Amino acid sequence: MVIVGGGFGGLQLARDLRHPDARITLIDQRNHHLFQPLLYQVATTILPTSEIAWPIRRLFRRRPDVTTLLARVTGVDAASREVLLEDGQRLAYDTLVLATGARHSYFGNDQWEQAAPGLKALEDATTIRRRLLLAFEEAELEADPARRQALLTFAVVGGGPTGVELAGIIAELAKRTLWPEFRHIDTRQARVLLIEAGKRVLPVFPEDLSAYAQQALERLGVTVMTGSPVTAITREGIDLAGEHIPCRTTVWAAGVAASPAAKWLGVEADRAGRAIVRPDLTVPGHDDVFVIGDTASVSLGEGKIVPGIAPAAKQQGGYVAKVLQARLSGRPAPGPFRYRHLGNLATIGQKAAVIDFGRLKMKGALAWWIWGIAHIYFLIGTRSRAAVAWSWLWSFLSGQNSARLITQREVPASRTD
Numbered sequence: 001m002v003i004v005g006g007g008f009g010g011l012q013l014a015r016d017l018r019h020p021d022a023r024i025t026l027i028d029q030r031n032h033h034l035f036q037p038l039l040y041q042v043a044t045t046i047l048p049t050s051e052i053a054w055p056i057r058r059l060f061r062r063r064p065d066v067t068t069l070l071a072r073v074t075g076v077d078a079a080s081r082e083v084l085l086e087d088g089q090r091l092a093y094d095t096l097v098l099a100t101g102a103r104h105s106y107f108g109n110d111q112w113e114q115a116a117p118g119l120k121a122l123e124d125a126t127t128i129r130r131r132l133l134l135a136f137e138e139a140e141l142e143a144d145p146a147r148r149q150a151l152l153t154f155a156v157v158g159g160g161p162t163g164v165e166l167a168g169i170i171a172e173l174a175k176r177t178l179w180p181e182f183r184h185i186d187t188r189q190a191r192v193l194l195i196e197a198g199k200r201v202l203p204v205f206p207e208d209l210s211a212y213a214q215q216a217l218e219r220l221g222v223t224v225m226t227g228s229p230v231t232a233i234t235r236e237g238i239d240l241a242g243e244h245i246p247c248r249t250t251v252w253a254a255g256v257a258a259s260p261a262a263k264w265l266g267v268e269a270d271r272a273g274r275a276i277v278r279p280d281l282t283v284p285g286h287d288d289v290f291v292i293g294d295t296a297s298v299s300l301g302e303g304k305i306v307p308g309i310a311p312a313a314k315q316q317g318g319y320v321a322k323v324l325q326a327r328l329s330g331r332p333a334p335g336p337f338r339y340r341h342l343g344n345l346a347t348i349g350q351k352a353a354v355i356d357f358g359r360l361k362m363k364g365a366l367a368w369w370i371w372g373i374a375h376i377y378f379l380i381g382t383r384s385r386a387a388v389a390w391s392w393l394w395s396f397l398s399g400q401n402s403a404r405l406i407t408q409r410e411v412p413a414s415r416t417d
């Protein structure tokens with residue numbers, strides 16, 4: 001079996017699939033599994049990278065049936081049952097599972113990416129962290145008030161959970177953490193904008209929780225701009241309909257596009273590029289190829305699909321393990337995949353959250369604690385759990401964040417030294 005992608009879906013599958021006849025090759029373009037729900041905390045200096053990512057090879061050290069390969073897949077030859085690697089090698093499979101996730105989408109405006117990085121990988125998080133910290137450093141050196149104001153304006157585009165979480169912590173960073181350390185600027189004067197094209201932030205949550213989230217953000221000092229589609233983004237600023245906002249740091253949290261798995265297989269995809277799979281998560285025409293997680297479009301009926309969230313990817317990985325185990329043992333296949341929605345959660349800064357568990361809805365500090373405990377529980381290993389809990393406690397009590405080093409400094413294009 002070849003599994004491509006050691007994210008939530010692929011990892012769950014490799015962990016659950018144990019059969020004496022199974023040999024698993026797990027391929028990922030990165031050497032680590034990443035806990036994306038806490039990526040925004042790396043981008044905003046709360047957590048160091050090593051607390052939310054683990055080498056995949058190490059996770060399977062006690063599984064001789066699992067071979068881990070660091071390689072980038074560029075295609076699939078389904079006729080000859082081979083996976084194509086970037087370096088030209090071909091890897092044969094009996095069963096293939098594509099769990100290659102999604103990237104951000106700029107809705108056809110890919111030129112915005114340079115000015116407004118999205119948040120998906122550790123590299124994205126450290127790029128955003130570097131830009132945030134450098135903006136304050138450059139503002140401290142800047143004599144011109146207009147340029148200083150642009151440096152102290154931070155925009156987050158997209159009012160979903162990631163956008164809300166980023167904006168809240170950036171505001172806390174400026175207004176709570178950094179201000180005593182600067183002499184020429186007052187970081188508390190920084191503007192943090194959360195720009196959303198739709199009518200409200202957190203559109204997947206009930207309206208009252210969205211309204212609470214907006215008020216909580218505003219209390220932290222975030223300017224929430226709803227109904228404001230962005231028309232252009234450069235390193236100098238953002239254009240909204242009829243308005244230009246000078247702004248040197250923009251983060252993109254607005255759209256996702258699936259990995260090109262559907263293209264590799266030549267199967268039908270939905271508008272976001274997700275491969276449309278059958279109820280058992282195989283793709284039409286290929287009983288031996290499964291697509292799971294963010295890169296699959298799994299129908300829930302009535303035009304709805306399974307959401308692109310971690311529990312959905314894990315459930316799909318667990319389900320495919322059962323299907324494959326049944327096939328290997330000659331047992332009848334389990335019924336179609338059934339998705340169980342556990343709820344939606346989002347934090348606003350380090351003291352409030354909103355939770356929608358269906359019948360149970362919560363907001364405020366207690367919701368934040370529940371969010372925190374749930375996230376610590378889902379991390380891998382005691383060391384990471386203890387380290388994250390300690391980082392949060394320290395940040396909560398002292399107002400100080402531990403991951404504030406600026407590394408790999410980008411030299412502005414205007415400088416040649």
Ligand SMILES: Cc1cc2nc3c(=O)[nH]c(=O)nc-3n(C[C@H](O)[C@H](O)[C@H](O)COP(=O)(O)OP(=O)(O)OC[C@H]3O[C@@H](n4cnc5c(N)ncnc54)[C@H](O)[C@@H]3O)c2cc1C
Nearest residue numbers: 005007008009029036037073100101293294308309310313
């Ligand atoms: C910033 C952010 C915050 C999020 N917050 C939450 C949250 O709070 N709660 C929640 O439930 N969900 C959250 N999500 C969504 C959740 O992380 C995804 O739904 C989940 O990761 C999907 O799992 P997956 O296995 O499909 O893909 P991923 O976990 O993305 O894994 C895909 C893997 O495939 C690898 N890969 C991709 N292309 C190739 C290739 N060509 N060759 C080799 N390897 C490849 C990647 O390196 C990656 O390891 C968040 C996502 C982001 C980006």
